[in-house]
Amino acid sequence: MADQEQFEPVIIGFTCNWCSYRAADLAGTARIKYPPNVRLIRLMCSGRLDPTFVLKALSGGADAVLITGCHPGECHYIEQNYKAMRRFLLMRRTLAQMGIEPGRIKLVWASAAEGVKLAQEITNMVEEIRALGPLNWPKPADGNGHLSVKPELEEVAA
Amino acid sequence: MTEKIGVYICHCGTNIAGTVDVEGVAQWAADRLNHRGVVIARDYKFMCSSLGQELIEKDIKELGLTRVVVAACSPHLHEQTFRTACARAGLNPYLCELASIREQVSWVHSDKAAATAKAKAVLSGAVERVIQNEPLEPLHVPIHPDTLVVGGGIAGIQAALEIADSGRRVYLVEREPSIGGHMAQFDKTFPTLDCSACILTPKMVSVGSHPNITLLAWSEVEKVDGYVGNFTVTVRKKASYVNDDLCTGCGICWQKCPKKVVDEVFEAGLGYRKAIYTPFAQAVPRYPVIDKPNCTFFLKGTCKACEKFCPTGAIDFTQEDELITVQVGNIILATGYDLFDARRIAQYGYGRLANVFTSLEFERLCNAAGPTNGNIVLRDGKTAPKAVGIIHCVGSRDQNYNAYCSTICCMQSLKFAHLVKERIGAEVYNFYIDIRTPGKGYEEFYQRLLDEGAHFVRGKVAEVSEFARLPGEEGKLVIQVEDTLTGKQRRIPVDMVVLSAGLQSRHDAKQVAKLFGISCSADNWYIERHPKLDPVATMTEGIFIAGCVQGPKDIPASVVQGAAAAARVLGRIQQKEIALEPVRASINQDQCSGCRICNNLCPFNAILFHEDRMVSEVNAALCQGCGTCVAACPAGAISGTGFSNEQILSQIEGLLLLNLNGGRKVAEKAEAVPA
Numbered sequence: 001m002a003d004q005e006q007f008e009p010v011i012i013g014f015t016c017n018w019c020s021y022r023a024a025d026l027a028g029t030a031r032i033k034y035p036p037n038v039r040l041i042r043l044m045c046s047g048r049l050d051p052t053f054v055l056k057a058l059s060g061g062a063d064a065v066l067i068t069g070c071h072p073g074e075c076h077y078i079e080q081n082y083k084a085m086r087r088f089l090l091m092r093r094t095l096a097q098m099g100i101e102p103g104r105i106k107l108v109w110a111s112a113a114e115g116v117k118l119a120q121e122i123t124n125m126v127e128e129i130r131a132l133g134p135l136n137w138p139k140p141a142d143g144n145g146h147l148s149v150k151p152e153l154e155e156v157a158a
Numbered sequence: 159m160t161e162k163i164g165v166y167i168c169h170c171g172t173n174i175a176g177t178v179d180v181e182g183v184a185q186w187a188a189d190r191l192n193h194r195g196v197v198i199a200r201d202y203k204f205m206c207s208s209l210g211q212e213l214i215e216k217d218i219k220e221l222g223l224t225r226v227v228v229a230a231c232s233p234h235l236h237e238q239t240f241r242t243a244c245a246r247a248g249l250n251p252y253l254c255e256l257a258s259i260r261e262q263v264s265w266v267h268s269d270k271a272a273a274t275a276k277a278k279a280v281l282s283g284a285v286e287r288v289i290q291n292e293p294l295e296p297l298h299v300p301i302h303p304d305t306l307v308v309g310g311g312i313a314g315i316q317a318a319l320e321i322a323d324s325g326r327r328v329y330l331v332e333r334e335p336s337i338g339g340h341m342a343q344f345d346k347t348f349p350t351l352d353c354s355a356c357i358l359t360p361k362m363v364s365v366g367s368h369p370n371i372t373l374l375a376w377s378e379v380e381k382v383d384g385y386v387g388n389f390t391v392t393v394r395k396k397a398s399y400v401n402d403d404l405c406t407g408c409g410i411c412w413q414k415c416p417k418k419v420v421d422e423v424f425e426a427g428l429g430y431r432k433a434i435y436t437p438f439a440q441a442v443p444r445y446p447v448i449d450k451p452n453c454t455f456f457l458k459g460t461c462k463a464c465e466k467f468c469p470t471g472a473i474d475f476t477q478e479d480e481l482i483t484v485q486v487g488n489i490i491l492a493t494g495y496d497l498f499d500a501r502r503i504a505q506y507g508y509g510r511l512a513n514v515f516t517s518l519e520f521e522r523l524c525n526a527a528g529p530t531n532g533n534i535v536l537r538d539g540k541t542a543p544k545a546v547g548i549i550h551c552v553g554s555r556d557q558n559y560n561a562y563c564s565t566i567c568c569m570q571s572l573k574f575a576h577l578v579k580e581r582i583g584a585e586v587y588n589f590y591i592d593i594r595t596p597g598k599g600y601e602e603f604y605q606r607l608l609d610e611g612a613h614f615v616r617g618k619v620a621e622v623s624e625f626a627r628l629p630g631e632e633g634k635l636v637i638q639v640e641d642t643l644t645g646k647q648r649r650i651p652v653d654m655v656v657l658s659a660g661l662q663s664r665h666d667a668k669q670v671a672k673l674f675g676i677s678c679s680a681d682n683w684y685i686e687r688h689p690k691l692d693p694v695a696t697m698t699e700g701i702f703i704a705g706c707v708q709g710p711k712d713i714p715a716s717v718v719q720g721a722a723a724a725a726r727v728l729g730r731i732q733q734k735e736i737a738l739e740p741v742r743a744s745i746n747q748d749q750c751s752g753c754r755i756c757n758n759l760c761p762f763n764a765i766l767f768h769e770d771r772m773v774s775e776v777n778a779a780l781c782q783g784c785g786t787c788v789a790a791c792p793a794g795a796i797s798g799t800g801f802s803n804e805q806i807l808s809q810i811e812g813l814l815l816l817n818l819n820g821g822r823k824v825a826e827k828a829e830a831v832p833a
Contacts (some may be wrong), residue, residue: 010814012810012813012814014347018677018697022234022697023232024258024261024262025261026230026268027261027265028232028258028260028261028262028265028266029261029265031266033264033266033267033268034266034267035267035271036263036266036269036273036275036276039276039279039280039283039813040258040262041232041283041809041810041813042389042805043785043801043806044741044783044784044785044800044801045784045786045796047759047784047785047786047789048784048785048786048788048789048798048801050788050789050802050803050806052528052807053806053807053810056807056810056811057810057814060810060811060814060816061814061815061816062810062814063762068675073668073680074671074672074677075673076675076677076697076784077761077762077782077784077786078488078675078761078762079761080759080761080784080786082614083759083786083790087789108175109681111677111678111680112677112685112697113677113678113679113680113685114680119427120268128600
């Protein structure tokens with residue numbers, strides 16, 4: 001980014017109460033720095049992640065969504081992180097069909113002890129999304145339900 | 159808006175205020191979120207102080223607040239504090255929401271403008287969420303007065319005795335045939351040089367004879383169901399082929415047993431036991447077990463010497479594993495540690511060079527009840543060494559193996575050095591990185607060893623070899639080390655090398671953690687609820703940890719933790735019930751289409767299907783509140799209290815600042831995260 005105005009993405013992150021949220025707490029306690037572009041939401045489990053939340057975040061202005069949960073086999077609720085993983089794969093495919101780059105949704109496993117890892121994953125993701133640029137949804141043209149490939153002028157100006 | 163929201167921004171001294179413009183955030187909330195119902199926004203030095211809490215209480219009463227948002231530390235620290243404050247002022251505690259602007263903002267970001275902008279977004283998310291919060295009542299769960307203690311080492315023994323002495327029932331499960339753990343294998347304990355068995359065995363006997371303790375030795379926990387206050391635990395009592403009711407522990411069976419087996423567990427491979435055995439003379443319980451894979455009868459179908467000679471007819475070759483189910487309210491895990499496998503450091507020669515011993519082997523050599531009757535001799539069983547090298551930090555403080563300090567090895571090595579000096583008067587060389595003696599009387603013990611003439615060489619040993627290069631090295635083990643105090647390479651010939659191996663988590667620590675639903679650190683030590691303030695509780699209600707299962711520690715610290723865990727459990731039992739977060743799923747019967755998608759998603763079988771009405775229903779007692787079914791319901795018929803769709807969708811809007819006057823504009827997005 002040679003521009004002096006560096007693109008600062010907004011990322012909504014979903015965390016599990018038992019692992020990644022505590023990893024975020026641990027990163028804080030240990031004063032591990034990561035970029036401020038991510039805003040976290042606490043769920044009880046990654047299995048709680050309704051795909052609607054992802055769509056809501058992306059349609060509401062987030063440039064990417066980070067989903068975090070316990071490592072496979074370590075779910076506090078036995079196996080619900082596997083369900084999150086299945087939904088994640090399906091969501092990524094669905095979003096791709098809507099023209100959204102697969103990189104804008106990311107799944108990361110982080111145990112309660114992995115504050116450093118979580119901070120590193122967030123740092124990496126911010127860089128990746130910065131490289132992808134802002135999320136510009138294709139706009140429906142003329143209300144006929146078809147997506148317009150022609151970017152609207154005010155969007156370009158924005 | 160009908161809600162009246164009070165917003166409170168904590169400075170946390172300079173913890174938050176140092177990186178976030180807290181006054182600015184408060185002013186912003188008052189200006190930009192007033193149309194969402196924020197009627198007051200204050201900042202205060204320490205919101206968690208009694209004055210800070212009174213501020214909230216006063217506003218609730220005087221301004222008639224219906225919702226409260228505190229932007230401060232992680233909800234895992236002070237959520238309860240502020241909820242209780244709200245409750246005191248007559249507001250339902252679940253109408254209070256915490257925004258973490260310390261752990262998630264001020265402590266992890268350095269740029270003040272960016273951190274302030276993020277704090278605003280996080281606060282806005284919490285305001286939107288709290289509007290959707292519903293008043294809830296905690297679930298009250300009765301606490302079953304019995305307790306399960308897993309692991310019969312010193313920590314588990316202490317915990318079991320504390321609870322049993324106060325008149326409560328304890329089930330103590332031990333994997334080995336006898337309780338005692340590692341402490342039973344040791345000869346002396348540092349720094350007082352108490353005989354380990356002499357101070358341990360009275361406690362073991364108390365456990366064995368205590369009317370309130372049900373000892374389940376030679377047993378393992380197989381299954382854990384339920385939740386705090388009401389766990390159902392299935393214990394597999396392994397077949398010992400000895401009838402406990404008839405056995406008197408007379409010992410004739412193991413005297414007559416013709417099959418000798420190397421004792422890899424208790425004697426660390428240095429001694430033998432029989433195929434029917436108790437690990438050591440003071441074993442509790444005193445009943446022997448038959449080691450099925452090594453028993454001649456089980457291998458060849460004939461022998462039965464034990465059965466022939468048993469005076470009470472207690473041997474029963476038809477015995478099978480027994481599954482015992484116990485109901486308990488709380489569980490204490492005290493499953494201990496494994497010794498670092500010194501074979502992994504090939505250059506130290508353990509397993510290849512006969513006279514390289516591990517610390518546990520050396521303990522058995524010193525022990526009067528051990529395979530050499532307490533004589534410190536070489537592997538040949540008769541020669542006393544003239545010089546002994548003790549290598550510290552084997553497998554500890556080493557990026558190749560375990561990065562952490564195993565805590566006990568310095569003192570253990572000093573103890574070994576003393577025993578060598580005392581028993582055989584040999585020269586002793588300690589090879590150390592740093593000597594760490596933080597404990598009562600520990601530093602004094604180190605001074606004593608210096609006075610006794612033990613040698614200390616500061617440097618990490620490069621290699622132990624049997625190749626003589628210089629005169630005087632023939633037939634010796636040569637320790638190659640850089641003496642970092644003199645800056646010279648040294649070769650020190652000795653007869654015996656003791657590797658002070660570090661401690662590591664049990665090989666099956668991860669599986670056991672999963673069984674009990676608790677979490678492990680990267681090194682597989684179990685994670686405590688708070689490293690300083692709650693070291694024996696875990697994140698899972700009703701499961702406590704004590705001793706080395708939490709991290710390496712010495713005997714005094716293990717005893718302290720055992721007693722502490724017991725005190726926590728007794729407190730729970732005394733309260734008779736515990737209040738749980740009412741985070742549960744529930745199904746709107748009118749909306750449920752009976753598709754049964756949720757039925758298979760629940761790992762706790764908490765969702766039942768009513769065939770007659772063709773609808774599903776959540777059993778609140780079994781539901782753990784993960785919310786997976788809520789996310790999966792295609793009809794949107796399932797709602798999850800505390801984490802409802804409305805709460806989370808609103809929080810997303812808030813975090814993205816879609817709620818500000820006039821909606822979100824590009825300018826505001828830029829304001830939220832300045833370059």
